[in-house]
Amino acid sequence: MTDVTVPAGQRLLARLAFVTAGTAVVVVLVAAGVRAGLGLVLVGGAGTVVALVATWWFLAHRSPVRWLAGILMLLAPLTVIVLYVQARLAWVVVVCALLWSAALACGRRALALSGGPGRPVELEVPPPRRPYLIMNPKSGGGKVGRFGLAQLARGLGAEVCVLDGPQDVSVLAHRAVDNGADLLGVAGGDGTQAIVAGIAAERGVPFMVISAGTRNHFALDLGLDRNDPRRCLDALTDGTEVRVDLGVAGDRVFVNNASFGAYAEVVQDPAYRDGKTRTTLNLLPGLLTGPRAAVLRVQADEAGLAGAQAVLVSNNPYGSSDLAGLGRRPRLDGGVLGVLAVTVRNAAEAAGLVRGRRRSSAVFQRTATEVVITADTPSLPVGLDGEAVTLPAPVRCVVRPGALRVRVPRHRPGVPSHRPELDWARLRELALS
Numbered sequence: 001m002t003d004v005t006v007p008a009g010q011r012l013l014a015r016l017a018f019v020t021a022g023t024a025v026v027v028v029l030v031a032a033g034v035r036a037g038l039g040l041v042l043v044g045g046a047g048t049v050v051a052l053v054a055t056w057w058f059l060a061h062r063s064p065v066r067w068l069a070g071i072l073m074l075l076a077p078l079t080v081i082v083l084y085v086q087a088r089l090a091w092v093v094v095v096c097a098l099l100w101s102a103a104l105a106c107g108r109r110a111l112a113l114s115g116g117p118g119r120p121v122e123l124e125v126p127p128p129r130r131p132y133l134i135m136n137p138k139s140g141g142g143k144v145g146r147f148g149l150a151q152l153a154r155g156l157g158a159e160v161c162v163l164d165g166p167q168d169v170s171v172l173a174h175r176a177v178d179n180g181a182d183l184l185g186v187a188g189g190d191g192t193q194a195i196v197a198g199i200a201a202e203r204g205v206p207f208m209v210i211s212a213g214t215r216n217h218f219a220l221d222l223g224l225d226r227n228d229p230r231r232c233l234d235a236l237t238d239g240t241e242v243r244v245d246l247g248v249a250g251d252r253v254f255v256n257n258a259s260f261g262a263y264a265e266v267v268q269d270p271a272y273r274d275g276k277t278r279t280t281l282n283l284l285p286g287l288l289t290g291p292r293a294a295v296l297r298v299q300a301d302e303a304g305l306a307g308a309q310a311v312l313v314s315n316n317p318y319g320s321s322d323l324a325g326l327g328r329r330p331r332l333d334g335g336v337l338g339v340l341a342v343t344v345r346n347a348a349e350a351a352g353l354v355r356g357r358r359r360s361s362a363v364f365q366r367t368a369t370e371v372v373i374t375a376d377t378p379s380l381p382v383g384l385d386g387e388a389v390t391l392p393a394p395v396r397c398v399v400r401p402g403a404l405r406v407r408v409p410r411h412r413p414g415v416p417s418h419r420p421e422l423d424w425a426r427l428r429e430l431a432l433s
Contacts, residue, residue, distance in 0.1 A: 006433040010113040014430035017107035024099035031092045047080035107422050110430055120333050122240040128206070128407070131158040131236060132181035134169055134196060135212065136188035143212040147230050149187050156236045158185075173199040181205065183407060187212035187229065190256055191387035194218075197404055198253030201246060206405040208235055215386070218255045221329045223412035234409035243402040244332040247315035250391040252384055254315060255404075257338075258397060259383035260373050261296055261310035296375050300339045300368035307343055308364065313371050313397045314338035335401035336367040371397040 028041060054072035084093050133153050137144045144150060150160045159181070161172055173184050173196045184200045185208030186193045193209060200207035210232040211219035222242075225231040249258040296308040316329045317338025329338075341364040373380065374394040382389050 006430055007113065010110050011430055011433055013106045013110035013113070014427045017103045017110060017427055018431055020099045020103040020106065024096040024103070027095055027099070028089075028092055031089055043083055044080055047076045050076040104422060107424075107427050110427060111423060120242045120244070120331070122242055122408075122410075125206075125241045125407075127237060127239065128183035130181050131183040131185060131208070132173075132176035133158050133160045133185040133187065133208070133210070134172055134192070135160060135162045135186075135210075136192060137162055139188040139192070140212050140214050140216075143229055144187055147212075147228070149210065149212060149229060149233070152230060152233055153236070156233060158236060163188075169195055170199060174203070177203045177205060183208055185210060185407075189213035190215065190218050190385040194253050194255045194385045194387075197246065197255055200405070201253075201400070201403045206241055206407045208232070208407045217328075218385075221332055222406065222408055224408065225413050231409060231413075234411070235407045238410050239407045240410050242333075242406050242408060244404050244406055245315055245335060246400045246403040247313070247337060247397060248400060249313065249382060249384060249397045250395050252382075252389060252391070254385050256385045257312055257314040257383075258385075258395075259310070259312050260380060260395070261308065296341070296373055298339065298341050298364065299372040299374075300337075300366045301370060303364075303366050303368070305341055305343075305364045308341040310342045311373055312338075312340045313373075314340075315399065317367055333402060334367075335399060336369060337371055337397060337399050339366045339368055339371050340364070369399055373397070 025041075051073055054069045054076060058066050058069040058073060081090075081093070084090055131153075135144045135150055135153075144162065150162050153160050159176070161176075163169070169186075169192055176184065177199075183206050184196050184203075186196045187210035190213060193213070197207050209219050209222060209224060211224050211226045211229045213219075216224075216226045219226055219232070222244075247254045247258065252258075295306075296311055298305045298308055298311055314329065314337060316332050316334045316336060318329050318340075343364070372394050377393055379390050380393045380395055382391050382395065
């Protein structure tokens, strides 16, 4: 423990986290008696283990094992609830859930007060004189047309190219800068955003994101309005500029993440676009345990891992609770890559996830400035911001700190606040200070 004075409010929050967590355990023991209470705690833990194992069986097998596992996934938590109700302790579940929620809230607030990533620096720069925007009318189920984005952007002085059929957006972007464009923007999916963002960084012009895609993960982490892409156009007239990092896998830029292994194989399948869930469930058994199961080697700076089934390399790490790159990143300018590798080859390793990510041998998590992915094949399928590509092995991923200038609206509804990972060891230090 360093000799640093901890504010009284922060110390109090850390202590409250431990008090409320301990109270949750005491409530169970007092309400049911010590022996019965311990039994109910064990039942809850067993139910979690069974649910994890059933989930593994569901993903790694086909019918009829898959559907039996699916039934078990539902029955495991339901059985725990029924046992608590029969013991007339349903209220205990509710009270414990509330107490644990309070403990987590107090703990995270205490750690947040310790400092963490703040908001990126916003620079005051003149509005663009000749913005050039590329819009995909098919992206996001037709958001470009539904919100009238092309007409609105032209009314604000932008030159707009609405894609019509297969067009090379990299050629369009380079030509626009050659003709005097001083900003490049995209209304489309993250894959298209990444291509044009890389060109904007290369040509030294700012980039603009319009949230007209399906998931809009990059827009989410920039704090943009994903429900109304029209608000993104405010950046043309009342905007500021932020610097963010770019990730590079091989010779390809990514703004969100590059995935290897099981997920990358799934997105390569032609049927994936028309039926994501059906295709994923159909392919996963062979990718997890069959002859197509990936055996990847990961080198993240000085740390290494052999035998990973799935690897996610992200442009800055995702939040502490995100195992799939589906959530958000607290920062986009940390100058590091996030690395998450999963190796779950049997039910026992799936059950081990109940111990948590940090203690489970099935999960490898790091930050690094360079990540190298290798396999016993000359090339590797990669999901690059959700787009299927194939890159020669080994694939070297690096981060380019502050490479991209992004023009954003001055007022953004979703600028992320710092949500630290719950570190009980650090909390203990704060509570005892």
